[in-house]
Amino acid sequence: MFSQCIRRIAVIATLALASPALAQNDDAALSAIVEAWLAAPHGDYRSPAFTYWNAEGEVPTNCAACHSQPGFIDFLGADGSTAGVVDTPAAINAPIGCASCHTTAAHELDAVTFPSGVSVAALGGSAVCTACHQGRASSDTVAARVEGLDEDAVVSELGFINVHYAVAAATLHGAHVRGGYQYAGRDYVGRFPHVPSASNCTSCHDPHTTRVATETCLSCHRGVDEITAIRTRHGDFDGDGNTAEGIHGEIETLRTRLGEAIVRYAEEVSEKPIGYAADTFPYFFADSDGNGDISPDEAIFPNRYQSWTPRLLKAAYNYQFAKKDPGAYVHNPGYVLQLLHDSLASLAERIEVEVPAQRRQ
Numbered sequence: 001m002f003s004q005c006i007r008r009i010a011v012i013a014t015l016a017l018a019s020p021a022l023a024q025n026d027d028a029a030l031s032a033i034v035e036a037w038l039a040a041p042h043g044d045y046r047s048p049a050f051t052y053w054n055a056e057g058e059v060p061t062n063c064a065a066c067h068s069q070p071g072f073i074d075f076l077g078a079d080g081s082t083a084g085v086v087d088t089p090a091a092i093n094a095p096i097g098c099a100s101c102h103t104t105a106a107h108e109l110d111a112v113t114f115p116s117g118v119s120v121a122a123l124g125g126s127a128v129c130t131a132c133h134q135g136r137a138s139s140d141t142v143a144a145r146v147e148g149l150d151e152d153a154v155v156s157e158l159g160f161i162n163v164h165y166a167v168a169a170a171t172l173h174g175a176h177v178r179g180g181y182q183y184a185g186r187d188y189v190g191r192f193p194h195v196p197s198a199s200n201c202t203s204c205h206d207p208h209t210t211r212v213a214t215e216t217c218l219s220c221h222r223g224v225d226e227i228t229a230i231r232t233r234h235g236d237f238d239g240d241g242n243t244a245e246g247i248h249g250e251i252e253t254l255r256t257r258l259g260e261a262i263v264r265y266a267e268e269v270s271e272k273p274i275g276y277a278a279d280t281f282p283y284f285f286a287d288s289d290g291n292g293d294i295s296p297d298e299a300i301f302p303n304r305y306q307s308w309t310p311r312l313l314k315a316a317y318n319y320q321f322a323k324k325d326p327g328a329y330v331h332n333p334g335y336v337l338q339l340l341h342d343s344l345a346s347l348a349e350r351i352e353v354e355v356p357a358q359r360r361q
Contacts, residue, residue, distance in 0.1 A: 036208040042096040050095045057092065064090035066132035069100050075131070078105035101128050101207070114170065114177040116140045126169075129201040135167035135321075139178040142317050146310035152350055154270050158308035160282045163321045168201075171325045174335035180321045181314045183342045192332035195220070204330075212327075227330065237337050239356030247337075248329040254340040254356075255322045261344055261353045262315055263292070268351050272307035278323065284316055311350065315343040 037043040044050070049067055053059045064071025064086045070079075071090030077083030083105065100106065111121040112130045116138035123130055142161055149155055163170070163179065170179025175188035182188050197216075198204055204212050214227050221230045228248040236243050238253035259276060266274035273287035275294035284305040285294050308316075318339045322328060328336040344355050 033208050036206070037097070040209045040211075042100075042210065045093055045095055047095070050093055054092050058089035059092055059094075060089055061086045064088075066096075068092070068094045069097050070094055072096065072100045072132075073103070073105075076103065076105040076109060078103040096132075112169075114138065114173070114179070116178040118177045120173060120177065124200060125202060126200040130169040133166050133169045134177070135170045135179055135324075136164040137161050137317075138163075138170075139180060139182045142181045142314055146313060149310045151311045152269055152309050154272075154307050154309055156306065158310070158313055160284050160305065160308070160320075161313065161317050162282060163317065163324060165324050167321065167325050168327055168331050170321075171328045171331040171335060174332050180335065180339040181317045181343075182339075183314070183346060186338070186342050188338050189332070189334040192334065217330075233333065237341070237356060239354065246329070247333045251322065251329050251333060251336055251340065254337065254344070255319065257354070258315060258319050258322075258340050258343050258347075261347045261351065262312065262319060263287075264353070265312055265315070265347050265351050266305075266307070270307040270309055270312060272305070274305050274307075274312075276319075283320060311346055315347055318343040 041047065041049070052067070053063070059068045059071055061071075065075035066072065068090035071086050071094075073079050074081055074086045074088065074090065075084070078099075081087050106128050109127040109131070110123055111119055112123060112127055112134065113119040114134050115136055117140070120130070145158065145161060149158075167179060170177055172192055173179070174190045174192065175182065176190045180188075193199070204216070206213065212227070217227045217230065218224065221227075224230055224246070227246075229246040231245070231247040231250070233247060234243055237247075237250040238257070240253055242249070262276075263274055266272060273290045275285055275287035275292065275298065276283060277285060277294040277299040280294075280299040282301070282304050285298050285300075285303050286305055286307075287294060288298055288303065289295075322336050322340055325331060325336075341356065344353055347353050348355050
């Protein structure tokens with residue numbers, strides 16, 4: 001499973017015979033990388049991302065590409081199989097390690113197809129990151145599910161559509177890949193270009209720890225102490241009168257307001273109270289006691305929310321999209337602001353909701 005690491009160690013052993021000083025330095029560097037990886041999400045053996053299927057004894061093919069190193073190797077075709085598909089279930093407890101990214105197949109990967117069917121090329125070193133951080137649903141998924149249905153009629157066959165987790169690539173590429181639900185007749189921004197020195201994933205994220213090099217951000221964005229305070233757009237997008245807060249604050253206010261509007265719409269139009277539990281699938285549940293909170297007893301699959309209307313489903317999808325990319329304010333703030341605003345505007349067609357006058361960045 002860690003063949004690349006093993007080969008690396010073998011090289012170090014060879015160097016030790018030829019040049020003990022050089023090998024010692026190389027060994028120290030490798031040890032630092034391994035320790036960083038073990039402490040990071042990709043190397044966390046205890047994470048649900050790699051243990052969720054332990055009871056089944058294998059990671060199913062539709063999850064294996066991103067939740068098991070052997071599955072990702074299979075997806076890349078680095079094991080001699082067909083690239084772009086996973087042929088067999090993969091091993092459990094096999095986090096994303098050295099052999100996931102340090103193979104010829106991984107280095108040659110340059111294009112990724114998103115759930116919308118759009119393929120993005122010339123990704124370079126960001127391609128392996130994009131393969132797993134693109135989400136598993138899109139605007140097209142939602143549109144197909146609600147096609148031909150009355151916007152405000154409860155449809156028992158509808159269920160929540162989850163974009164999945166850590167969808168940074170979908171946010172980054174914006175309208176081009178249609179990761180969020182994009183309302184008809186509205187324009188949306190495409191890929192957020194940022195600056196040339198921050199044009200790929202590892203420009204900002206350490207490849208082994210995944211931590212963000214915030215000092216790089218603050219060296220350009222002077223006058224702030226943390227990246228959440230950064231803003232390059234100066235409109236009052238959330239309508240709270242505060243244009244000094246970071247763009248992160250604008251997004252959080254709009255998302256909170258959308259969550260409140262979703263609750264109000266469900267109560268007034270669907271006539272079935274709804275609540276949200278951020279850490280429990282499928283996230284939206286029936287608020288059976290109507291107290292505005294989802295208790296552990298309520299956050300169970302049989303109590304999942306089942307009184308969806310198309311309008312409510314679209315807004316909830318975008319709420320979740322914004323929630324599942326906590327770095328959206330950096331990856332593509334304009335796109336997320338537009339999704340949140342348009343979701344509020346849609347709900348406002350049926351219930352009383354304050355929609356900020358300024359929508360576009």
